[in-house]
Amino acid sequence: MSLMKRISLIFRSKANRALDRAEDPRETLDYSYQRQIELLSKVRRGVADVATSRKRVELQANQLEQQSQKLHDQAQKALSMGREDLAREALTRKSGLVGQLNDLKAQQAQLQGEEEKLTLASQRLQAKVESFRTRKETIKATYTAAEAQTKINEAFSGISEEMGDVGMAVQRAEDKTAQMQARAGAIDELISSGALDDASQVGQGDDISRELEAMSSDSDVESELAALKAGSSGATAPPAIESTDSTPPAPEEPQSQRPQSQQQREEGPA
Amino acid sequence: MIVRILAEGQWDISEDHLTRLNELDAQVETAVEVGDEVTFSSTLAALLDEVRKGGSTLADDSLVDSDLILPPADATLAEVRELLNDDGLIPG
Numbered sequence: 001m002s003l004m005k006r007i008s009l010i011f012r013s014k015a016n017r018a019l020d021r022a023e024d025p026r027e028t029l030d031y032s033y034q035r036q037i038e039l040l041s042k043v044r045r046g047v048a049d050v051a052t053s054r055k056r057v058e059l060q061a062n063q064l065e066q067q068s069q070k071l072h073d074q075a076q077k078a079l080s081m082g083r084e085d086l087a088r089e090a091l092t093r094k095s096g097l098v099g100q101l102n103d104l105k106a107q108q109a110q111l112q113g114e115e116e117k118l119t120l121a122s123q124r125l126q127a128k129v130e131s132f133r134t135r136k137e138t139i140k141a142t143y144t145a146a147e148a149q150t151k152i153n154e155a156f157s158g159i160s161e162e163m164g165d166v167g168m169a170v171q172r173a174e175d176k177t178a179q180m181q182a183r184a185g186a187i188d189e190l191i192s193s194g195a196l197d198d199a200s201q202v203g204q205g206d207d208i209s210r211e212l213e214a215m216s217s218d219s220d221v222e223s224e225l226a227a228l229k230a231g232s233s234g235a236t237a238p239p240a241i242e243s244t245d246s247t248p249p250a251p252e253e254p255q256s257q258r259p260q261s262q263q264q265r266e267e268g269p270a
Numbered sequence: 271m272i273v274r275i276l277a278e279g280q281w282d283i284s285e286d287h288l289t290r291l292n293e294l295d296a297q298v299e300t301a302v303e304v305g306d307e308v309t310f311s312s313t314l315a316a317l318l319d320e321v322r323k324g325g326s327t328l329a330d331d332s333l334v335d336s337d338l339i340l341p342p343a344d345a346t347l348a349e350v351r352e353l354l355n356d357d358g359l360i361p362g
Contacts, residue, residue, distance in 0.1 A: 002292065002295050002296070002299065002338070003295050003298055003340075004273070004338035004339060006354055007276075007338075007339040007354065008336055008338050011335075011339055012335065015335070117278075120279075121277065124279060127330035127331040128330065128331055128332075128333055130331060131332070131333055154333070155333055157335040158333030158334045158335050159333055160335075161274065161335045165274065165276050165277065168277070168342075169277045172277075172342070
Protein backbone atom coordinates (compact mmCIF):
# COMPACT_ATOMS: atom_id res chain seq x y z
CA MET A 1 0.00 0.00 0.00
CA SER A 2 1.07 3.54 -0.67
CA LEU A 3 3.33 5.18 1.85
CA MET A 4 1.14 8.30 2.00
CA LYS A 5 -1.93 6.19 2.62
CA ARG A 6 -0.28 4.11 5.31
CA ILE A 7 0.78 7.16 7.28
CA SER A 8 -2.69 8.68 7.08
CA LEU A 9 -4.29 5.44 8.27
CA ILE A 10 -1.99 5.33 11.26
CA PHE A 11 -3.00 8.85 12.21
CA ARG A 12 -6.66 8.01 11.74
CA SER A 13 -6.56 4.87 13.83
CA LYS A 14 -5.04 6.84 16.68
CA ALA A 15 -7.88 9.33 16.49
CA ASN A 16 -10.47 6.56 16.39
CA ARG A 17 -9.04 4.83 19.41
CA ALA A 18 -9.25 8.04 21.39
CA LEU A 19 -12.87 8.50 20.32
CA ASP A 20 -13.82 4.96 21.26
CA ARG A 21 -12.71 5.47 24.82
CA ALA A 22 -15.41 8.01 25.63
CA GLU A 23 -18.86 6.92 26.83
CA ASP A 24 -20.70 10.09 25.96
CA PRO A 25 -19.07 11.39 22.76
CA ARG A 26 -19.74 14.94 23.87
CA GLU A 27 -17.33 14.43 26.74
CA THR A 28 -14.64 13.75 24.17
CA LEU A 29 -15.04 17.28 22.93
CA ASP A 30 -14.20 18.87 26.25
CA TYR A 31 -11.42 16.46 26.97
CA SER A 32 -9.91 16.97 23.55
CA TYR A 33 -10.20 20.74 23.86
CA GLN A 34 -8.27 20.60 27.12
CA ARG A 35 -5.53 18.63 25.47
CA GLN A 36 -5.44 21.07 22.57
CA ILE A 37 -4.88 23.96 24.96
CA GLU A 38 -2.11 22.01 26.66
CA LEU A 39 -0.49 21.24 23.35
CA LEU A 40 -0.74 24.86 22.30
CA SER A 41 1.19 26.01 25.34
CA LYS A 42 3.68 23.21 24.79
CA VAL A 43 4.33 24.42 21.24
CA ARG A 44 4.79 27.97 22.46
CA ARG A 45 7.28 26.79 25.05
CA GLY A 46 8.98 24.86 22.27
CA VAL A 47 9.31 28.03 20.19
CA ALA A 48 10.83 29.86 23.17
CA ASP A 49 13.27 27.00 23.88
CA VAL A 50 14.46 26.85 20.31
CA ALA A 51 14.88 30.65 20.29
CA THR A 52 17.00 30.46 23.44
CA SER A 53 19.23 27.83 21.88
CA ARG A 54 19.53 29.84 18.70
CA LYS A 55 20.59 32.93 20.63
CA ARG A 56 23.18 30.94 22.52
CA VAL A 57 24.66 29.60 19.29
CA GLU A 58 24.64 33.12 17.83
CA LEU A 59 26.51 34.43 20.84
CA GLN A 60 29.10 31.70 20.52
CA ALA A 61 29.48 32.36 16.82
CA ASN A 62 30.09 36.04 17.59
CA GLN A 63 32.72 35.15 20.16
CA LEU A 64 34.50 32.87 17.74
CA GLU A 65 34.23 35.51 15.03
CA GLN A 66 35.90 38.06 17.30
CA GLN A 67 38.58 35.59 18.21
CA SER A 68 39.19 34.86 14.58
CA GLN A 69 39.36 38.56 13.73
CA LYS A 70 41.81 39.04 16.57
CA LEU A 71 44.05 36.31 15.20
CA HIS A 72 43.85 37.90 11.77
CA ASP A 73 44.93 41.26 13.21
CA GLN A 74 47.73 39.58 15.10
CA ALA A 75 48.95 37.92 11.94
CA GLN A 76 48.97 41.25 10.18
CA LYS A 77 50.84 42.90 13.01
CA ALA A 78 53.35 40.07 13.22
CA LEU A 79 53.96 40.28 9.50
CA SER A 80 54.52 44.03 9.69
CA MET A 81 57.15 43.33 12.31
CA GLY A 82 58.82 40.84 10.06
CA ARG A 83 57.78 37.82 12.14
CA GLU A 84 56.39 35.49 9.51
CA ASP A 85 56.61 32.54 11.89
CA LEU A 86 54.29 34.24 14.36
CA ALA A 87 51.91 35.31 11.59
CA ARG A 88 51.80 31.75 10.35
CA GLU A 89 50.93 30.49 13.81
CA ALA A 90 48.15 33.05 14.21
CA LEU A 91 46.69 32.06 10.86
CA THR A 92 46.94 28.38 11.72
CA ARG A 93 44.97 28.99 14.89
CA LYS A 94 42.49 31.03 12.95
CA SER A 95 41.92 28.22 10.47
CA GLY A 96 41.17 25.96 13.43
CA LEU A 97 38.40 28.34 14.45
CA VAL A 98 36.90 28.58 11.01
CA GLY A 99 35.71 24.98 11.10
CA GLN A 100 33.99 25.51 14.43
CA LEU A 101 32.50 28.74 13.19
CA ASN A 102 31.04 27.14 10.07
CA ASP A 103 29.57 24.39 12.20
CA LEU A 104 27.96 26.95 14.50
CA LYS A 105 26.57 28.89 11.57
CA ALA A 106 25.00 25.74 10.17
CA GLN A 107 23.45 25.04 13.58
CA GLN A 108 22.21 28.58 13.79
CA ALA A 109 20.49 28.27 10.43
CA GLN A 110 18.95 24.95 11.41
CA LEU A 111 17.62 26.33 14.69
CA GLN A 112 16.27 29.35 12.88
CA GLY A 113 14.42 27.02 10.53
CA GLU A 114 13.05 24.99 13.44
CA GLU A 115 11.91 28.16 15.15
CA GLU A 116 10.06 29.37 12.07
CA LYS A 117 8.42 26.00 11.52
CA LEU A 118 7.24 25.78 15.12
CA THR A 119 5.96 29.34 15.04
CA LEU A 120 3.88 28.54 11.99
CA ALA A 121 2.72 25.29 13.58
CA SER A 122 1.59 27.14 16.66
CA GLN A 123 -0.33 29.65 14.52
CA ARG A 124 -2.05 26.86 12.61
CA LEU A 125 -2.90 25.00 15.79
CA GLN A 126 -4.23 28.13 17.42
CA ALA A 127 -6.56 28.77 14.47
CA LYS A 128 -7.75 25.16 14.52
CA VAL A 129 -8.28 25.09 18.28
CA GLU A 130 -10.37 28.23 18.00
CA SER A 131 -12.40 26.72 15.20
CA PHE A 132 -12.81 23.51 17.19
CA ARG A 133 -14.04 25.42 20.23
CA THR A 134 -16.77 27.10 18.20
CA ARG A 135 -17.84 23.83 16.68
CA LYS A 136 -17.77 22.09 20.05
CA GLU A 137 -20.16 24.62 21.55
CA THR A 138 -22.52 24.31 18.60
CA ILE A 139 -22.51 20.54 18.82
CA LYS A 140 -23.15 20.49 22.56
CA ALA A 141 -25.98 22.99 22.27
CA THR A 142 -27.68 21.47 19.26
CA TYR A 143 -27.36 17.72 19.30
CA THR A 144 -28.19 14.86 21.62
CA ALA A 145 -25.43 12.41 22.36
CA ALA A 146 -26.68 10.03 19.69
CA GLU A 147 -27.06 12.70 17.05
CA ALA A 148 -23.78 14.35 17.88
CA GLN A 149 -21.64 11.37 16.94
CA THR A 150 -21.04 12.14 13.27
CA LYS A 151 -20.42 15.82 13.87
CA ILE A 152 -18.02 15.03 16.65
CA ASN A 153 -16.14 12.52 14.54
CA GLU A 154 -15.63 15.12 11.85
CA ALA A 155 -14.37 17.83 14.16
CA PHE A 156 -12.36 15.40 16.19
CA SER A 157 -10.49 13.66 13.41
CA GLY A 158 -9.46 16.96 11.85
CA ILE A 159 -8.02 18.36 15.05
CA SER A 160 -6.52 15.11 16.20
CA GLU A 161 -4.48 14.77 13.02
CA GLU A 162 -3.19 18.30 13.56
CA MET A 163 -2.34 17.47 17.16
CA GLY A 164 -0.45 14.39 16.11
CA ASP A 165 1.47 16.45 13.56
CA VAL A 166 2.24 19.31 15.92
CA GLY A 167 3.11 16.95 18.77
CA MET A 168 5.59 15.25 16.51
CA ALA A 169 7.06 18.56 15.33
CA VAL A 170 7.60 19.71 18.91
CA GLN A 171 9.22 16.41 19.80
CA ARG A 172 11.59 16.57 16.85
CA ALA A 173 12.50 20.17 17.59
CA GLU A 174 13.22 19.25 21.20
CA ASP A 175 15.45 16.38 20.13
CA LYS A 176 17.40 18.52 17.72
CA THR A 177 17.77 21.32 20.25
CA ALA A 178 18.99 18.90 22.89
CA GLN A 179 21.66 17.56 20.54
CA MET A 180 22.83 21.04 19.72
CA GLN A 181 22.84 22.12 23.33
CA ALA A 182 25.21 19.33 24.18
CA ARG A 183 27.59 20.59 21.50
CA ALA A 184 27.05 24.21 22.51
CA GLY A 185 27.95 23.28 26.07
CA ALA A 186 31.20 21.77 24.86
CA ILE A 187 32.04 24.92 22.90
CA ASP A 188 31.20 27.14 25.89
CA GLU A 189 33.66 25.13 27.93
CA LEU A 190 36.28 25.45 25.25
CA ILE A 191 35.81 29.19 25.03
CA SER A 192 35.86 29.75 28.76
CA SER A 193 38.89 27.55 29.35
CA GLY A 194 40.72 29.23 26.51
CA ALA A 195 41.48 25.80 25.15
CA LEU A 196 40.24 26.83 21.75
CA ASP A 197 43.25 29.11 21.50
CA ASP A 198 45.56 26.16 21.95
CA ALA A 199 43.51 23.63 20.01
CA SER A 200 45.36 24.19 16.80
CA GLN A 201 48.52 25.60 18.22
CA VAL A 202 51.60 24.41 16.43
CA GLY A 203 54.86 23.80 18.16
CA GLN A 204 55.68 25.50 21.39
CA GLY A 205 56.12 29.17 22.05
CA ASP A 206 54.53 32.06 23.83
CA ASP A 207 51.06 33.20 23.30
CA ILE A 208 50.99 35.29 20.16
CA SER A 209 49.63 38.43 21.68
CA ARG A 210 52.08 38.32 24.57
CA GLU A 211 54.94 37.99 22.15
CA LEU A 212 53.61 40.76 19.96
CA GLU A 213 53.14 42.96 22.97
CA ALA A 214 56.66 42.31 24.10
CA MET A 215 57.87 43.07 20.61
CA SER A 216 55.90 46.26 20.32
CA SER A 217 56.98 47.52 23.72
CA ASP A 218 60.55 46.78 22.67
CA SER A 219 60.05 48.84 19.57
CA ASP A 220 58.38 51.58 21.60
CA VAL A 221 61.49 51.75 23.74
CA GLU A 222 63.64 51.86 20.64
CA SER A 223 61.64 54.68 19.12
CA GLU A 224 61.65 56.66 22.34
CA LEU A 225 65.33 56.14 22.59
CA ALA A 226 65.74 57.37 19.03
CA ALA A 227 63.62 60.39 19.83
CA LEU A 228 65.69 61.11 22.91
CA LYS A 229 68.89 60.88 20.94
CA ALA A 230 67.50 63.18 18.28
CA GLY A 231 66.41 65.56 21.03
CA SER A 232 69.77 65.74 22.76
CA SER A 233 71.60 66.40 19.50
CA GLY A 234 69.51 69.52 18.78
CA ALA A 235 70.32 71.88 21.65
CA THR A 236 66.89 73.50 22.04
CA ALA A 237 64.55 70.60 21.30
CA PRO A 238 62.34 69.57 24.22
CA PRO A 239 62.68 65.98 25.38
CA ALA A 240 59.83 63.79 24.12
CA ILE A 241 59.53 61.46 27.10
CA GLU A 242 55.72 61.32 26.93
CA SER A 243 55.61 60.61 23.25
CA THR A 244 55.11 56.96 22.33
CA ASP A 245 55.57 57.26 18.60
CA SER A 246 58.77 57.61 16.71
CA THR A 247 57.99 60.81 14.86
CA PRO A 248 60.54 63.45 15.62
CA PRO A 249 59.47 66.46 17.64
CA ALA A 250 57.59 69.17 15.76
CA PRO A 251 59.71 71.86 14.14
CA GLU A 252 60.69 74.53 16.57
CA GLU A 253 58.85 77.79 16.67
CA PRO A 254 60.73 81.00 17.48
CA GLN A 255 59.33 81.25 21.01
CA SER A 256 60.76 77.85 21.96
CA GLN A 257 62.87 79.50 24.56
CA ARG A 258 59.89 79.64 26.96
CA PRO A 259 59.81 77.39 29.95
CA GLN A 260 59.30 73.85 28.78
CA SER A 261 56.18 73.06 30.83
CA GLN A 262 54.26 75.90 29.26
CA GLN A 263 55.18 74.85 25.76
CA GLN A 264 53.99 71.30 26.38
CA ARG A 265 50.64 72.49 27.61
CA GLU A 266 50.09 74.48 24.47
CA GLU A 267 51.24 71.81 22.09
CA GLY A 268 49.12 69.35 24.01
CA PRO A 269 47.04 66.66 22.27
CA ALA A 270 46.58 67.42 18.56
CA MET B 271 -8.19 15.17 -2.18
CA ILE B 272 -6.55 16.50 0.98
CA VAL B 273 -2.83 15.90 1.43
CA ARG B 274 -0.86 16.80 4.53
CA ILE B 275 2.87 17.32 4.63
CA LEU B 276 3.81 16.83 8.25
CA ALA B 277 5.14 19.97 9.94
CA GLU B 278 3.98 22.07 6.97
CA GLY B 279 0.24 21.95 6.60
CA GLN B 280 -2.49 20.67 4.30
CA TRP B 281 -3.12 21.03 0.57
CA ASP B 282 -6.12 20.39 -1.62
CA ILE B 283 -4.90 18.43 -4.63
CA SER B 284 -6.84 17.89 -7.83
CA GLU B 285 -7.31 14.31 -9.01
CA ASP B 286 -5.22 14.76 -12.14
CA HIS B 287 -2.13 15.32 -10.03
CA LEU B 288 -2.62 12.03 -8.34
CA THR B 289 -0.94 9.86 -10.94
CA ARG B 290 2.32 11.76 -10.64
CA LEU B 291 2.08 11.74 -6.84
CA ASN B 292 1.53 8.00 -6.82
CA GLU B 293 4.56 7.43 -9.02
CA LEU B 294 6.79 9.45 -6.73
CA ASP B 295 5.22 7.90 -3.68
CA ALA B 296 6.05 4.43 -4.98
CA GLN B 297 9.65 5.48 -5.53
CA VAL B 298 9.94 6.83 -1.99
CA GLU B 299 8.41 3.66 -0.64
CA THR B 300 10.86 1.46 -2.52
CA ALA B 301 13.75 3.58 -1.27
CA VAL B 302 12.51 3.12 2.30
CA GLU B 303 12.20 -0.63 1.80
CA VAL B 304 15.68 -1.13 0.40
CA GLY B 305 17.22 1.50 2.69
CA ASP B 306 18.54 3.73 -0.09
CA GLU B 307 19.14 7.07 1.67
CA VAL B 308 20.13 9.01 -1.43
CA THR B 309 17.14 8.03 -3.55
CA PHE B 310 14.94 8.47 -0.51
CA SER B 311 15.85 12.13 0.04
CA SER B 312 15.68 13.09 -3.63
CA THR B 313 12.36 11.37 -4.32
CA LEU B 314 10.81 12.62 -1.07
CA ALA B 315 11.83 16.18 -1.99
CA ALA B 316 10.28 15.73 -5.45
CA LEU B 317 7.09 14.30 -3.98
CA LEU B 318 6.69 17.17 -1.52
CA ASP B 319 7.39 19.72 -4.25
CA GLU B 320 4.71 18.18 -6.40
CA VAL B 321 2.19 18.57 -3.57
CA ARG B 322 3.19 22.17 -2.87
CA LYS B 323 3.07 23.08 -6.56
CA GLY B 324 -0.01 21.17 -7.53
CA GLY B 325 -2.27 21.99 -4.62
CA SER B 326 -3.87 24.94 -2.90
CA THR B 327 -3.20 25.36 0.80
CA LEU B 328 -6.07 24.91 3.23
CA ALA B 329 -6.99 27.72 5.59
CA ASP B 330 -5.38 27.48 9.03
CA ASP B 331 -8.73 27.10 10.78
CA SER B 332 -10.01 24.25 8.60
CA LEU B 333 -10.72 21.05 10.51
CA VAL B 334 -10.55 18.25 7.98
CA ASP B 335 -8.53 15.10 8.11
CA SER B 336 -6.25 14.24 5.24
CA ASP B 337 -6.60 11.45 2.71
CA LEU B 338 -2.85 11.21 2.40
CA ILE B 339 -0.09 12.17 4.81
CA LEU B 340 3.52 12.72 3.88
CA PRO B 341 6.65 12.78 6.05
CA PRO B 342 8.24 16.12 6.94
CA ALA B 343 10.72 17.53 4.43
CA ASP B 344 13.71 16.91 6.70
CA ALA B 345 12.69 13.38 7.70
CA THR B 346 15.37 10.72 7.65
CA LEU B 347 14.77 7.27 6.28
CA ALA B 348 14.89 5.87 9.81
CA GLU B 349 12.24 8.33 10.95
CA VAL B 350 9.93 7.33 8.14
CA ARG B 351 10.33 3.70 9.10
CA GLU B 352 9.44 4.60 12.65
CA LEU B 353 6.50 6.65 11.43
CA LEU B 354 5.12 3.58 9.68
CA ASN B 355 5.29 1.69 12.89
CA ASP B 356 2.00 2.25 14.69
CA ASP B 357 3.61 2.76 18.08
CA GLY B 358 6.28 4.96 16.61
CA LEU B 359 6.65 8.67 16.27
CA ILE B 360 3.10 9.95 16.37
CA PRO B 361 2.20 10.95 19.93
CA GLY B 362 -0.92 9.09 21.02
